[in-house]
Amino acid sequence: MTTDIHRLINTQSALETEAVGKKIGSHFKGGEVIELISDLGGGKTALTRGLAEGLGSTDRVMSPTFTISRVYSSGALQMVHYDFYRLDDPGLLRHELVESLTDDRTITVIEWAHVVKDVLPKERVTINIRKTGEEAREFSIHYPESLSYLMKGLET
Numbered sequence: 356m357t358t359d360i361h362r363l364i365n366t367q368s369a370l371e372t373e374a375v376g377k378k379i380g381s382h383f384k385g386g387e388v389i390e391l392i393s394d395l396g397g398g399k400t401a402l403t404r405g406l407a408e409g410l411g412s413t414d415r416v417m418s419p420t421f422t423i424s425r426v427y428s429s430g431a432l433q434m435v436h437y438d439f440y441r442l443d444d445p446g447l448l449r450h451e452l453v454e455s456l457t458d459d460r461t462i463t464v465i466e467w468a469h470v471v472k473d474v475l476p477k478e479r480v481t482i483n484i485r486k487t488g489e490e491a492r493e494f495s496i497h498y499p500e501s502l503s504y505l506m507k508g509l510e511t
Contacts, residue, residue: 364494369401372492376405378508383410385432386459388476391466393484398492399466403436410434434462439470
């Protein structure tokens with residue numbers, strides 16, 4: 356049985372949000388799954404930009420809202436960023452997602468994951484992002500103890 360850990364982090368700007376992502380991303384080993392939950396404009400792309408930077412990717416990070424997925428590479432690892440906002444049913448993308456989830460060289464970041472909840476692993480980080488101001492955000496992060504290494508360096 357795993358212990359679920361909960362952590363709250365507040366940021367005051369998009370740069371601070373990216374810095375949180377960068378700290379998490381700097382600990383990626385491959386195989387991690389990150390679920391992002393927030394309203395539109397909540398800061399998911401800014402956090403993902405930081406995750407990719409922490410991974411070491413120099414690729415330009417953009418929201419995959421219209422393309423459904425984007426891939427960012429760094430060395431032997433890659434990060435696949437999915438956005439299922441416009442889908443009621445992922446169709447064939449479900450198979451692509453399952454491949455990503457089972458690849459130990461891939462970090463999977465998912466927005467609007469409610470349509471694929473049935474294939475998501477229990478061992479994942481779930482980050483709820485709430486706007487608390489124009490650029491200020493509150494991050495409510497839930498993760499199993501087995502993924503606590505991702506949170507090193509983040510203040511509580």
